[in-house]
Amino acid sequence: MTNPHADKIIDGKGFAEALRGRIGENVTRIKDAHGLTPGLAVVLVGDDPASQVYVRNKGKAAAEAGITATDHRLDDSTSQAELLALVEQLNNDPAVHGILVQLPVPNQIDPNAVIDAIAPGKDVDGFHVINTGRLATGQMTGPDAAMVPCTPLGCRMMLEDRLGDLSGLDAVVLGRSNIVGKPMAALLTQASCTVTIAHSRTKDLADVCRRADILVAAVGRPQMVQGDWIKPGAAVIDVGINRIAAPTEDDPNKMRLVGDVDFESAIEVAGAITPVPGGVGPMTIACLLANTVTAACRQNGIDPPVW
Ligand code: GUN
Numbered sequence: 093m094t095n096p097h098a099d100k101i102i103d104g105k106g107f108a109e110a111l112r113g114r115i116g117e118n119v120t121r122i123k124d125a126h127g128l129t130p131g132l133a134v135v136l137v138g139d140d141p142a143s144q145v146y147v148r149n150k151g152k153a154a155a156e157a158g159i160t161a162t163d164h165r166l167d168d169s170t171s172q173a174e175l176l177a178l179v180e181q182l183n184n185d186p187a188v189h190g191i192l193v194q195l196p197v198p199n200q201i202d203p204n205a206v207i208d209a210i211a212p213g214k215d216v217d218g219f220h221v222i223n224t225g226r227l228a229t230g231q232m233t234g235p236d237a238a239m240v241p242c243t244p245l246g247c248r249m250m251l252e253d254r255l256g257d258l259s260g261l262d263a264v265v266l267g268r269s270n271i272v273g274k275p276m277a278a279l280l281t282q283a284s285c286t287v288t289i290a291h292s293r294t295k296d297l298a299d300v301c302r303r304a305d306i307l308v309a310a311v312g313r314p315q316m317v318q319g320d321w322i323k324p325g326a327a328v329i330d331v332g333i334n335r336i337a338a339p340t341e342d343d344p345n346k347m348r349l350v351g352d353v354d355f356e357s358a359i360e361v362a363g364a365i366t367p368v369p370g371g372v373g374p375m376t377i378a379c380l381l382a383n384t385v386t387a388a389c390r391q392n393g394i395d396p397p398v399w
Pocket of ligand 1: 194
């Protein structure tokens with residue numbers, strides 16, 4: 093049976109495939125015109141299984157787009173000094189335009205010290221305080237523009253694709269993380285939305301969410317946002333990726349992925365909504381590739397593509 097609300101679904105997977113196609117075309121063009129091949133270095137410390145999957149997917153997607161991806165796998169017992177030495181080596185390598193250190197890192201390493209050590213122009217995650225500051229102050233063009241964190245960048249692209257001009261809309265960002273919530277709020281502010289950052293301590297959280305024309309959920313609580321938290325017709329972007337138990341008779345240990353939004357009730361009310369999986373996740377990887385190409389262009393005095 094086809095879903096009667098199918099046209100409400102924002103197809104992040106399809107959108108990401110199209111974006112990756114455009115990235116591949118631009119990589120070819122830049123190679124032909126400038127002899128430049130964008131390079132991405134991905135660093136993984138330790139053997140966390142989820143991180144291994146993410147890192148493998150990033151490397152594969154980069155290679156498919158024609159970006160040179162180099163993997164650096166370091167032992168779980170790697171010291172902070174050793175990791176910083178690798179980052180320094182990558183900072184000085186002209187064939188490396190983007191550096192990504194997969195988080196979390198083991199306890200003996202301070203993640204902020206590592207992020208601070210990455211050259212801001214090569215910080216394709218957009219986590220360095222220089223990039224945070226450039227985003228907050230709206231420095232978005234030119235050789236020293238902000239590198240924008242991948243997940244919020246992908247969310248904004250999908251929102252603009254679906255809604256067009258976002259100016260004047262009420263946006264509620266549920267979650268205040270440095271990786272998603274705060275940069276998402278900065279991007280929506282730049283797009284002239286009226287932005288509220290809500291979180292676990294917000295009073296009357298459901299009422300606050302119900303005011304939103306755009307609701308971005310990034311709290312890491314499975315299915316927290318219910319249909320009756322959503323304003324009819326609102327655009328809902330679900331950043332959550334949570335694994336919950338979904339036992340069946342055949343497999344009592346079966347798990348399934350859900351977002352921070354209760355999709356079944358939310359799609360009845362929302363005007364547009366991203367599914368989990370197949371929504372925000374694929375766009376994050378595509379935006380990492382876009383950021384790598386942007387970084388390569390800026391480092392070589394080439395105008396970056398407009399994604
Ligand atoms: N761990 C989970 N998400 C991310 C991400 O976007 N970038 C990095 N570097 N590590 C992560």
